[in-house]
Amino acid sequence: VPPGALTLTLDLAGVFVFALAGALAAVRKGLDVVGVITLGIVSSIGGGLLRDALLDAGPPAALLDWRYLAVPSAAAATAFVFHPALSRLQRTVRILDAAGLGLFAVSGTTVALEAGLGGGSACLLGVLTGVGGGVIRDVLLREIPLVLRDGQFYALAALAGCLVVVVADLLDARGPVVAFSAAGLVFLLRLVALRWRWTVPAPRGIGEP
Amino acid sequence: VPPGALTLTLDLAGVFVFALAGALAAVRKGLDVVGVITLGIVSSIGGGLLRDALLDAGPPAALLDWRYLAVPSAAAATAFVFHPALSRLQRTVRILDAAGLGLFAVSGTTVALEAGLGGGSACLLGVLTGVGGGVIRDVLLREIPLVLRDGQFYALAALAGCLVVVVADLLDARGPVVAFSAAGLVFLLRLVALRWRWTVPAPRGIGEP
Amino acid sequence: VPPGALTLTLDLAGVFVFALAGALAAVRKGLDVVGVITLGIVSSIGGGLLRDALLDAGPPAALLDWRYLAVPSAAAATAFVFHPALSRLQRTVRILDAAGLGLFAVSGTTVALEAGLGGGSACLLGVLTGVGGGVIRDVLLREIPLVLRDGQFYALAALAGCLVVVVADLLDARGPVVAFSAAGLVFLLRLVALRWRWTVPAPRGIGEP
Numbered sequence: 001v002p003p004g005a006l007t008l009t010l011d012l013a014g015v016f017v018f019a020l021a022g023a024l025a026a027v028r029k030g031l032d033v034v035g036v037i038t039l040g041i042v043s044s045i046g047g048g049l050l051r052d053a054l055l056d057a058g059p060p061a062a063l064l065d066w067r068y069l070a071v072p073s074a075a076a077a078t079a080f081v082f083h084p085a086l087s088r089l090q091r092t093v094r095i096l097d098a099a100g101l102g103l104f105a106v107s108g109t110t111v112a113l114e115a116g117l118g119g120g121s122a123c124l125l126g127v128l129t130g131v132g133g134g135v136i137r138d139v140l141l142r143e144i145p146l147v148l149r150d151g152q153f154y155a156l157a158a159l160a161g162c163l164v165v166v167v168a169d170l171l172d173a174r175g176p177v178v179a180f181s182a183a184g185l186v187f188l189l190r191l192v193a194l195r196w197r198w199t200v201p202a203p204r205g206i207g208e209p
Numbered sequence: 210v211p212p213g214a215l216t217l218t219l220d221l222a223g224v225f226v227f228a229l230a231g232a233l234a235a236v237r238k239g240l241d242v243v244g245v246i247t248l249g250i251v252s253s254i255g256g257g258l259l260r261d262a263l264l265d266a267g268p269p270a271a272l273l274d275w276r277y278l279a280v281p282s283a284a285a286a287t288a289f290v291f292h293p294a295l296s297r298l299q300r301t302v303r304i305l306d307a308a309g310l311g312l313f314a315v316s317g318t319t320v321a322l323e324a325g326l327g328g329g330s331a332c333l334l335g336v337l338t339g340v341g342g343g344v345i346r347d348v349l350l351r352e353i354p355l356v357l358r359d360g361q362f363y364a365l366a367a368l369a370g371c372l373v374v375v376v377a378d379l380l381d382a383r384g385p386v387v388a389f390s391a392a393g394l395v396f397l398l399r400l401v402a403l404r405w406r407w408t409v410p411a412p413r414g415i416g417e418p
Numbered sequence: 419v420p421p422g423a424l425t426l427t428l429d430l431a432g433v434f435v436f437a438l439a440g441a442l443a444a445v446r447k448g449l450d451v452v453g454v455i456t457l458g459i460v461s462s463i464g465g466g467l468l469r470d471a472l473l474d475a476g477p478p479a480a481l482l483d484w485r486y487l488a489v490p491s492a493a494a495a496t497a498f499v500f501h502p503a504l505s506r507l508q509r510t511v512r513i514l515d516a517a518g519l520g521l522f523a524v525s526g527t528t529v530a531l532e533a534g535l536g537g538g539s540a541c542l543l544g545v546l547t548g549v550g551g552g553v554i555r556d557v558l559l560r561e562i563p564l565v566l567r568d569g570q571f572y573a574l575a576a577l578a579g580c581l582v583v584v585v586a587d588l589l590d591a592r593g594p595v596v597a598f599s600a601a602g603l604v605f606l607l608r609l610v611a612l613r614w615r616w617t618v619p620a621p622r623g624i625g626e627p
Contacts (some may be wrong), residue, residue, distance in 0.1 A: 026566070027621045034618055036575045041542075053262045053471045054269060060472060063539040070538070080621055120279070121272040129624030135349075140553075142562045144351050148235070148244030155243045200243055203236045203289055209387075262471050263478060330481040331489070333459075344558075353560045356455030357444070364452045409452055411446045412498055 007176070011107060012071050014100030019044035020070035021093055022137045023079035029141050033080055039137055040076025041069065047132030051108050051125045055115050090125040094194065098157075102186030105130035105158035106179050111136060113161035121167040130186075133154050151200055153193035161186035215383070220316060221280050222307030228253035228281035230302055232288035232348045233295060238350050242289060249348055250278065256341030260334045264324050286313025303403065307366075311395030314339035314367035315388050318374040328375040335371035339395075342362050344391050360409055362402035371396035425594070429525060430489050432518030435492035437462035439511055440555045441497035442504060447559050457555055458494025459487065465550030469526050469543045473533050492508060512612065516575075520604030523548035524597050525577035527583040537584040544580035548604075549573050569618055571611035579604035 003155040022043020026036040040048075062068035065108035079086055088094075108129025112122035131147045131154070138145040147155050164182040168174065192198070235245045251258075253273040261269035271277035288295055295302075296391020318340025321331035340356045340363070347354040356364050371393040377383065401407070441460020444454040460467075480486035497504055504511075526547025529538035533564050537541035537553040549565045549572070556563040582600040586592065608618070 029562065029567075030620065031562070031567045032569045032618050032620045035210065035563075036621065038566055038573075049472060054258060056262070057472055057535060058264055058474050059535060059539075060474075063472065063535055065543070066536050066538045069542060083621055084623060102226065115268060116359055117272055118275055119269060120275045124272070124278060138350060138564060139557060140566065142351060142459070144238065144240070144561060145244075145349060148247055149238075149240045151241045155247075162353050200241050202239065203245065204240045207291060244510060263467060265471070265474055265476050265482065295507075295622045300552060326477060326479060326481055327484055329484045333487060348557060351560060353447065353449070354453075356454055357558065358447075360450045364456075375552070409450050411448065411450045412454065412501055 004176070006134065006182065007024045007107075007179070010099075010103055012067055013096075015044040015068060016075045017096040017100045017135055018104075019075035020079050021097055022133065023076035024083055024093075025137060026076075027079060027083045028087075030048040034091065036080045036101050037073055037076045039140065040079065041072045042140065043133045043137040044072040044075070045069075045133065046136040047104060047129040047134075048108070050132045050136075051111065051129045054125065054128075055112065057115050061111075075078045098187050098190035098194075099183075101154070101158055101190060102132075102161055102183035104167055105161045106183045106188055108116060109162040109182075110174075110179065113166070113169050119170070123159060123162040124164055126165065127155055127158045151202060153198040153200060154190065156187040156200060157186050157193060160189055213385070216316075216332060216388070219308075221276055221311055222305075223312045224253040224277060224280050225284045226305040227289050227300065227313075227342055228284035229295065230306055231342065232285035233302075234291055234346060234350060235285075236288060236292045237296075245289045246282055246285045248349065249288065250281045250340045251349065252346040253284070254278075254342065255345040256313060257317070257345075259341045259345075260320065262336045263334065263337075264321065265327075266324050268294040270320075300374040304400065307390075307396050307399035307403075310339045310363070310367055310399060311370055311392035314370045314394045314395055315374055318371040318391075319383075319388065322375070322378050328379070331375055332368060332371040335374065336364055336367045337376045339367040360411060362398065362407040362409060366395050366398040366402060369398055422594070423526075425597070428517075428521055430485055431514075432521045433462040433486060433489050434493045435511065435514040435518045436522075436551055437493035437623045438497050438504065439515055440450070441494035442501055442511075443555060443559060444494075445497060445501045448504075454498045455494045458497065460558065461551045461555040462490040462493070463487075463551065464554040465522060465547040465552075466526070468550045468554075469529065469547045472543065472546075473530065473535075475533050479529075494501055507571065511607065516605050516608035516612070517601075519548045519572070519576055519608060520579055520601035523604055524581045524583055526594065526603045527580040527600075528592075528597065531584070531587050540584055541580040544583070545573055547577045548576040562627060569620060571616040571618055572608065574618060575604050575607040575611060578607055 019040040023036045023040035027041035031039065045068055048062050049060050058175055103125045109122045109126030117204040135145040142186045161182040164185060165178060230250035232245045232249035235248035240248065254277055257271050258269050314335045314391040317334030318331045341357055344354040372390040373394055374387060375389045421531055425519035437458035441454045441458035449457065463486055467478050473592050523544045527540045527544030530543040553563040579600040582603055583596060584598045
């Protein structure tokens with residue numbers, strides 16, 4: 001997507017929310033200001049950086065536009081100062097996070113398709129764009145990444161949006177309507193999953209003799 | 210190697226085994242289905258992805274051929290369902306893993322040489338292709354990578370195969386005969402090391418006053 | 419910087435020191451010889467590899483010159499054998515590390531500017547070049563990266579040098595005088611910070627009810 005003003009604004013909003021959540025996690029772990037700002041940056045643009053490093057299509061988009069550094073830095077600084085208040089907004093953060101997940105997964109899939117990848121790989125990179133920043137965040141905080149173990153319907157919600165983009169692309173449908181529909185689907189699925197506590201299965205019999 | 214049918218089949222067999230082992234490790238750690246599938250994928254194609262991200266020679270081979278996603282996903286799904294039975298096949302998995310290590314190390318070295326790297330760097334990327342997936346797996350599971358600390362003759366077996374490829378290349382010998390000899394050497398060294406419990410040294414005096 | 423003899427020598431000296439420190443950390447963690455050599459290599463050239471993988475400007479410089487593998491391997495082997503003596507040289511290692519940090523941060527910023535990135539991204543990649551190897555080292559050793567949590571004036575010292583390079587570039591000043599001034603600034607700031615125990619702030623109120 002050659003980012004129009006609306007797409008860019010929404011994408012930066014997603015970056016802001018992901019950075020806020022990442023920086024709050026760093027605050028809770030007792031990191032210093034360098035750690036909080038770093039976690040804010042990598043949580044928000046890390047997934048896109050991973051995607052672009054794999055795609056080998058020139059420097060990452062996030063490094064060519066100063067707003068992709070300024071916005072997460074501002075979000076992290078906000079979290080650094082106002083974390084006591086922000087920690088009470090978990091519910092709001094989670095809703096905004098669902099929106100960011102949808103936008104990132106859809107833009108990641110689109111970029112991968114435009115780079116000539118097949119549908120399966122495009123979905124993989126779409127999900128990676130959505131959840132990769134959080135995975136890097138958890139690894140830096142010495143946690144097994146939440147998305148791999150908490151049984152939440154999170155990566156699968158992102159995958160659903162990626163599949164919509166891929167199927168639409170096969171039918172020659174592209175552009176903002178497809179993108180917003182797919183991102184909206186991720187957002188709705190995620191909210192429904194939170195509301196009704198959808199879970200994904202774990203292997204049988206683990207923890208038993 | 211422009212992968213002929215035999216090379217491709219063997220490579221995918223290696224992917225299958227590495228994915229199976231990675232997914233079983235995820236099952237043992239109590240990850241959910243998203244984690245098990247993810248660990249299967251990154252354990253098997255992660256080393257090659259790292260190599261290709263470093264080489265900057267276009268999108269990774271594993272993302273341009275759908276079988277490199279389908280095979281590890283199928284292996285991980287198998288591990289998710291049949292882990293109680295599979296966990297009793299540790300011995301078989303270890304033998305197949307030795308074969309995969311040889312194939313990955315050799316193909317990684319070959320790709321690096323073809324990209325114009327020198328012998329030392331080609332060996333580094335060859336070993337990385339062989340052990341990188343397991344390193345990512347261990348980091349995601351919050352373990353210090355086994356290959357760096359268990360004292361087993363594992364990375365060094367891979368290195369031996371890489372050196373054979375590099376020396377043969379210096380003598381203008383390339384192609385399937387060299388590749389299979391080098392991979393076979395890794396396989397044999399690894400089996401011998403397992404059978405006679407070869408170890409690599411640790412620093413002196415650690416753990417003592 | 420097309421590395422002149424002086425720049426190359428200094429850069430390799432930085433690589434040697436970073437590799438020594440990384441390998442000593444691996445020894446302390448009880449890794450085997452494979453782990454010690456690996457940690458030596460990734461601690462020293464890991465930051466540059468990350469930078470080059472993100473920049474997508476062809477294979478990393480460190481993989482195109484055999485000395486960037488030989489020097490850290492030799493440093494790590496030295497640490498493996500002589501760690502009891504070397505562990506008593508913490509003070510010297512810390513001073514040399516400050517020099518390496520300056521050289522790496524400055525060369526990373528310069529490479530990023532030459533690749534056409536803006537000032538902010540160039541600073542990000544400069545700091546990443548300086549501290550990235552240590553971050554990979556800590557992740558592999560299952561630690562939350564020190565640079566993110568120890569409250570030391572370390573990444574900020576690197577950032578100061580990066581900013582000098584970026585501002586000088588805006589004023590059309592480039593070349594060895596700028597580079598050595600900026601690296602020297604990092605070195606001095608780091609020594610002053612060590613001497614007078616400068617710290618960076620942590621979030622308020624963490625650890626209290």
